[in-house]
Structures are given as C-alpha cells and as structure tokens.
Amino acid sequence: MSQFSKYSRQAATLFAFATTLLFSNCESSLNDIEITDPAVLQTHFVVERTLQNDGTVAAALTATILDKNLASVELKNGKVQVNGQQMSLTEILNISTYYIPSATVNLNTSYNFDVVLANGQKHSGTVTTPQKTFTSLTVPSSASVNSDLTISWQDVYVHDELIITLNLTSPAGTVPGPTFSLTAAQMEQGSFVIPKSNFATPQGITSATVTLTGVKYGTIDSKFSTGSGTISRMRVEKKVTFN
Incomplete structure (x- = not known):
C-alpha cells in the first residue's frame, strides 16, 4: 500500500x-x-x-x-x-x-x-x-430578492469539487447562507441559478456575497x-x- x-x-x-x-x-x-x-x-x-x-x-x-x-x-x-x-x-x-x-x-x-x-x-x-482558475464571477447589475439569481463564471474547469456559498447581509448583520455543491455537468455549464427562496428571511436581505470555490x-x-x-x-x- x-x-x-x-x-x-x-x-x-x-x-x-x-x-x-x-x-x-x-x-x-x-x-x-x-x-x-x-x-x-x-x-x-x-x-x-x-x-x-x-x-x-x-x-x-x-x-x-x-x-x-x-x-x-x-x-x-x-x-x-x-x-x-x-x-x-x-x-x-x-x-x-x-x-x-x-x-x-x-x-x-x-x-x-x-x-x-x-x-x-x-x-x-x-x-x-x-492549470487555470476563475478570472471573474458575473452577477446581475440589478437584482431582487423576489427573483432567482443567475451567476456565471469564466474559465470553465471540472474540479474535484465546485462549491457555491452565500453570506447574507441584512440590517441585523451578516450570516452564512446556503451552500451548493455542483455536479461535473453543472461545472461545465459555467452558470448556476440560485433560487429566490434562499433570500427570503424575516430580517430583509439587502446584499449577498457569492463565493465560488474550486477544490x-x-x-x-x-x-x-x-x-x-x-x-x-x-x-x-x-x-x-x-x-
């Protein structure tokens, strides 16, 4: 061994x-x-x-x-x-x-x-x-908590894992949001839709930081x-x- x-x-x-x-x-x-x-x-x-x-x-x-x-x-x-x-x-x-x-x-x-x-x-x-990594992550210039959020990235590459995490900010502060682990097929698409249900909180989300991690x-x-x-x-x- x-x-x-x-x-x-x-x-x-x-x-x-x-x-x-x-x-x-x-x-x-x-x-x-x-x-x-x-x-x-x-x-x-x-x-x-x-x-x-x-x-x-x-x-x-x-x-x-x-x-x-x-x-x-x-x-x-x-x-x-x-x-x-x-x-x-x-x-x-x-x-x-x-x-x-x-x-x-x-x-x-x-x-x-x-x-x-x-x-x-x-x-x-x-x-x-x-051999390559992300050079950009594209998000809508105008977004609403009442709509799904579509993100996309350049340098499409199949990683051992590709993970999307959210940090959600409201008047009450910033808290960790949901995590999404992508399949190989989803990695190759170069885009992902985050359902609007992830932004529905009693505090009222004002912004979110989206992080894409290739592992x-x-x-x-x-x-x-x-x-x-x-x-x-x-x-x-x-x-x-x-x-």
Whole structure:
C-alpha cells in the first residue's frame, strides 16, 4: 500500500467541523511533548487563492495540526515547512496555525508540505494547483430578492469539487447562507441559478456575497491520523446588492 493517501470529501467535511469546534477549544496536551509518532496528529495542509470582490487577490499557505480531541497542536522541537520554506506560527480564531507570511499561490504549481517531528523524521503532503482558475464571477447589475439569481463564471474547469456559498447581509448583520455543491455537468455549464427562496428571511436581505470555490485534493502521508489531508482551494467572490 502506498505511504500516501488521497484527501477525501469526508476528510474535508471533518476538518470544517473540527474548525468550528476549535473556536472555543483549549490547548492540546501534546504541546508539552516531543512528538515522534505522526499517528497522533490529524494534519491539514491548505493552499488557497481568492479573487476578492474589489479585484485584489489574497493567497494563503497554511497547516493546522490537531490532536485526537481536535485541539490544535504546536510542535515542540518540530517544524512545518512548504517547498523548503519554514512556516511561522500564529493563532487564527484560537487555532494554532502554521503559515507563510505574504504568501504567493501560483497556478499549475506543486506545494510540498513537510512536518518535521522532534526525532527529525519528515512526513509530507502535496497538492498541485490547477492549470487555470476563475478570472471573474458575473452577477446581475440589478437584482431582487423576489427573483432567482443567475451567476456565471469564466474559465470553465471540472474540479474535484465546485462549491457555491452565500453570506447574507441584512440590517441585523451578516450570516452564512446556503451552500451548493455542483455536479461535473453543472461545472461545465459555467452558470448556476440560485433560487429566490434562499433570500427570503424575516430580517430583509439587502446584499449577498457569492463565493465560488474550486477544490482539488492532494495526497498526504498515511501515517498521519485519519482525517488528515492536503487541499487546494481556488476562489472568486462577488457582492450582489438587492433593489
């Protein structure tokens, strides 16, 4: 059996759930131990590029390591690196996260992550970004909460997954909206209709941010705990203002 395993949709779902739990989680007891066994670590390597609503591009290279209780781990006498560059450590929403400051994410590029444990042993994960990504997301110039919303995008490409998410803004604030996972046939169409029922809320939606995320799964050392994985996310977002 190969030492490396493919990142699965189940692993991605588990990591999203784990992230939610970690908002209020305590520090891991493994932080005080020199870890030499990768099996006690659930490890997530992420490559992310976002074309934001204002036209700027944001990029991130991150690694998050969890213990069996889904508490984040800071490696004692260990390190994490990507393409040979050592990653810094910070906290994001109370989650200890390894990252590259001012990261750049390129297309058709392999990102090779390594966790180096206290005994010097290296355990890796890799993902290659797609050859092309979204250059635009088109929404109607005039939209109504009483009508279906048709969105379209350029650079049609079949991803491992293509996900549409909504953030809905009303006078009460901004809240997460529904998520849509597209089939391969829907990806190839280059457009999608969001039903108007998703905008019917008592608060009265004034705008929505639509985010299109193309996902590609890489491989990771199977010696890590179940649920570990390496993933690339290419995103484009657009704000819709309702009449």
